[in-house]
Amino acid sequence: MQGKNELGDVRIVDLDADSEFRFEVDFKAQVQIKLLKGTAEIFGTELATGVDYTFSGRKAAVYTWHEYTANETPMSSYLNTHLAIQQLRTLARSSNELGPRVLVIGPHDVGKTSLCKIMASYAFRQGEKPLYVSLDTAEGSITMPGAVTATAISHLIDIEEGFGSSATTAASMGSTTMPLAYYYGYESPSENVKMYNLVVSRLASTANSRLAADADSRASGIIIDTPGLIDQVGYELIWHAVQEFSVNVVVVLGHERLYSDMMKKYKDQAGITVVKLNKSGGVVERDKQFRTQLQRTKIKEYFYGTPKCELSPYSMLVNFNDINIWRVGEVIAPSSALPIGMENMDSETKLVKVDSFDMCLHSVMAILDADDSEDEGNLLNSSVVGFIYISDVNDEKKKMTILSPSPGRLPRRHVLMGAFKWMET
Numbered sequence: 001m002q003g004k005n006e007l008g009d010v011r012i013v014d015l016d017a018d019s020e021f022r023f024e025v026d027f028k029a030q031v032q033i034k035l036l037k038g039t040a041e042i043f044g045t046e047l048a049t050g051v052d053y054t055f056s057g058r059k060a061a062v063y064t065w066h067e068y069t070a071n072e073t074p075m076s077s078y079l080n081t082h083l084a085i086q087q088l089r090t091l092a093r094s095s096n097e098l099g100p101r102v103l104v105i106g107p108h109d110v111g112k113t114s115l116c117k118i119m120a121s122y123a124f125r126q127g128e129k130p131l132y133v134s135l136d137t138a139e140g141s142i143t144m145p146g147a148v149t150a151t152a153i154s155h156l157i158d159i160e161e162g163f164g165s166s167a168t169t170a171a172s173m174g175s176t177t178m179p180l181a182y183y184y185g186y187e188s189p190s191e192n193v194k195m196y197n198l199v200v201s202r203l204a205s206t207a208n209s210r211l212a213a214d215a216d217s218r219a220s221g222i223i224i225d226t227p228g229l230i231d232q233v234g235y236e237l238i239w240h241a242v243q244e245f246s247v248n249v250v251v252v253l254g255h256e257r258l259y260s261d262m263m264k265k266y267k268d269q270a271g272i273t274v275v276k277l278n279k280s281g282g283v284v285e286r287d288k289q290f291r292t293q294l295q296r297t298k299i300k301e302y303f304y305g306t307p308k309c310e311l312s313p314y315s316m317l318v319n320f321n322d323i324n325i326w327r328v329g330e331v332i333a334p335s336s337a338l339p340i341g342m343e344n345m346d347s348e349t350k351l352v353k354v355d356s357f358d359m360c361l362h363s364v365m366a367i368l369d370a371d372d373s374e375d376e377g378n379l380l381n382s383s384v385v386g387f388i389y390i391s392d393v394n395d396e397k398k399k400m401t402i403l404s405p406s407p408g409r410l411p412r413r414h415v416l417m418g419a420f421k422w423m424e425t
């Protein structure tokens, strides 16, 4: 395998069987990797021989199988887990039932997203079309940070861009393959647990009914990536996701206590299997700065596309009167912080209309799939048709400038604002 940085320095690396070449590239730097001979994969997607793959702002590993030798990486256990899940799919197909619903949990930075990608890629390579669900609002791996999403894996996950080129750009182009998304609007679920659980429930219910109606994907089931929360709030979120998606396989990655707590909780529940897998030594911790940078990159990608598929967003003027901007009411104290029995009633999920447009400047907002006349109490039940960015606000003229991936009028007038801001650079 050959690696080349932007200064033109070339390195050739010989990869033994069952070993990984791990690399980290800064956002400002670029490296190219080329497979010269043999077979290798990145998070489950195979590399083609002789093709230059370019990476920037990424931490990843090139893995090679050949045959089993040492057990230095947990890849063989990931493969075995996939094979067991694959059997459940075959079984489901023969009885025309819903395939496995797999939930991957664990603390931050243990490789949950990577494992989900690996399992989705392996499933796809075996002809399956599982639904990939991301409940990780910090990451925005499929559309935007702040959203929970579901998308059918109908083509290979891109080596260089992850879901970037497949889902984000499809979404920006208003394609019908726009992933199903609901907008929560904050990075961490603990900021507003009630609202987070509400959007997860909505996503689960729509995803379940889509799957029930899609004979092609039904037996392939669902793979669910989660945020890395394992404190008291985290457990609540896990129980909730298990229930809403009728999860029957819980994969615990890299955390003994979490595993034994899950075993305790589910040992008497027929039909739920709890599996423990080790964290890969290659998983890298990402500091706050790297995560923020990753979020900015995701937001930018939504509007401007990726190096492989560039987009030019449209800038348009919108009258204050032509748009209804909503945000969730002031959360005085999250319910989780109040004494048992006392609830913050509905302020955590009650929308208030934003009338000070100044506060919208540089915000990312979700356009809700709701009719103009929709009751405000129902808006949070709406999925997302796309995202916009407010690049300028002119109070005098009562207009604002909006950046949108598609031309023409706003498709809907109700938009939901969260906490994500971004500065075009």
Ligand SMILES: Nc1ncnc2c1ncn2[C@@H]1O[C@H](COP(=O)(O)OP(=O)(O)OP(=O)(O)O)[C@@H](O)[C@H]1O
Binding pocket: 020, 022, 023, 058, 059, 060, 061, 107, 108, 109, 110, 111, 112, 113, 114, 115, 136, 138, 139, 226, 227, 228, 280, 281, 282, 283, 284, 285, 286
């Ligand atoms: N085997 C590996 N070699 C090198 N890098 C890896 C490997 N596995 C994962 N990584 C990288 O480590 C980082 C963390 O992995 P990942 O996003 O899968 O963890 P996570 O548990 O989903 O994180 P979180 O949920 O906290 O965001 C990512 O940048 C990923 O690309």
